[in-house]
Amino acid sequence: MIVILSAEGAAEHLASGAMACPACGGGLRKWGFGRTRTVRGLGADRVTVRPARVRCAGCSKTQVLLPTALQVRRADTTEVIGTALVHKANGLGYRRIAERLDRPVSTVRRWLRRVPPEHLHWMYTQGCERLATYAADAFSRIRNTRNPLHHTLTMLAAAAFHARERFGFEDPPWTLMGMYTRGRLLAPPRGG
Ligand SMILES: [Zn+2]
Numbered sequence: 001m002i003v004i005l006s007a008e009g010a011a012e013h014l015a016s017g018a019m020a021c022p023a024c025g026g027g028l029r030k031w032g033f034g035r036t037r038t039v040r041g042l043g044a045d046r047v048t049v050r051p052a053r054v055r056c057a058g059c060s061k062t063q064v065l066l067p068t069a070l071q072v073r074r075a076d077t078t079e080v081i082g083t084a085l086v087h088k089a090n091g092l093g094y095r096r097i098a099e100r101l102d103r104p105v106s107t108v109r110r111w112l113r114r115v116p117p118e119h120l121h122w123m124y125t126q127g128c129e130r131l132a133t134y135a136a137d138a139f140s141r142i143r144n145t146r147n148p149l150h151h152t153l154t155m156l157a158a159a160a161f162h163a164r165e166r167f168g169f170e171d172p173p174w175t176l177m178g179m180y181t182r183g184r185l186l187a188p189p190r191g192g
Contacts, residue, residue, distance in 0.1 A: 001072065003183045005064045005171050007052060022070065026058025034064040041077045043102065068178030071185060076103070078178035081111055081185050082153075088112055094191035114186035120152050126180045127155030135162035156180055 002022060004010040013019040019028050032053040041047050049070065055062045071078050080101060087097045098108040131138055138158055144151055160176035163169050169176065178185070 001183075002054070002063045002065050003068050003072075004181060005068055006178050007065070007067060010052065010065050019054070019145060021056035021058060021061065022063070023061055024056060024059045026056045028054040028056055028063070029063050031055035034159055037070070039070055039075050039077055040080060041102075042080055042083065045077075047077060063107060066183050067175075068183055069172070069175045070183065071178065072183040072188070074186070076107075077174075078183075079172070079174040082174045082177060084108055084111055085115065085149060086153055088115075089147060111186055114189075115149060116187055117148070119184075119187035120148050120158050123181050123185070124148070124152040124155055126182075127152060130159035130180050131155060131162065134159060134166055138162055158159060 002019070004013075014028060014030060017027060019030055020026065031053045034053050036048065036050045038046055038048045047069070049067060051067065052065045053062055054065060054130075066072065069078055071081055075082060080103075083099060084097050084103075087100065088094075094109045094112050095105055097112075098105040101108065103183065134156075140149075142154060142158060145154075156177045157173060159180060160173040163176055164171075164173070171179075
């Protein structure tokens, strides 16, 4: 699987040969589509996508291109899961978050369990690297609240903010933050 910001951008990268196979660095070509997925957005929104598939000319491996508005193997968008994490960072418990997002308590509880310290640290590092590239002077304006989840989300959001500001990206902030974290705001299950 390769994460992409948008289908349009990926098509351009493919056409120009700018996208390489993550396994061997070989050239990629269009190779039909992956399974159609319908995921839940905020509120009652539903998003249906048919992710493109590519095949490597070198090793023949096929990969699905996942737009980062979506999360790897999750039935809710990056925005929904991201919003749940923001609520948690702000001190809300899983029951109240489930109520606000209109999602089953068990689902929200499962999400909130998937941000262990190692994963948070990894996301934090992704945010820092991006922010250092886009606006290194912004670091001094970010206050460490001693809440690791809050601090991590702030770092990612700051990187997305400055990317939009500097390069005029129109992608929604959560889509950019999904890109920085490679479609994984939540840690993959063990072995996955
Ligand atoms: Zn390859």
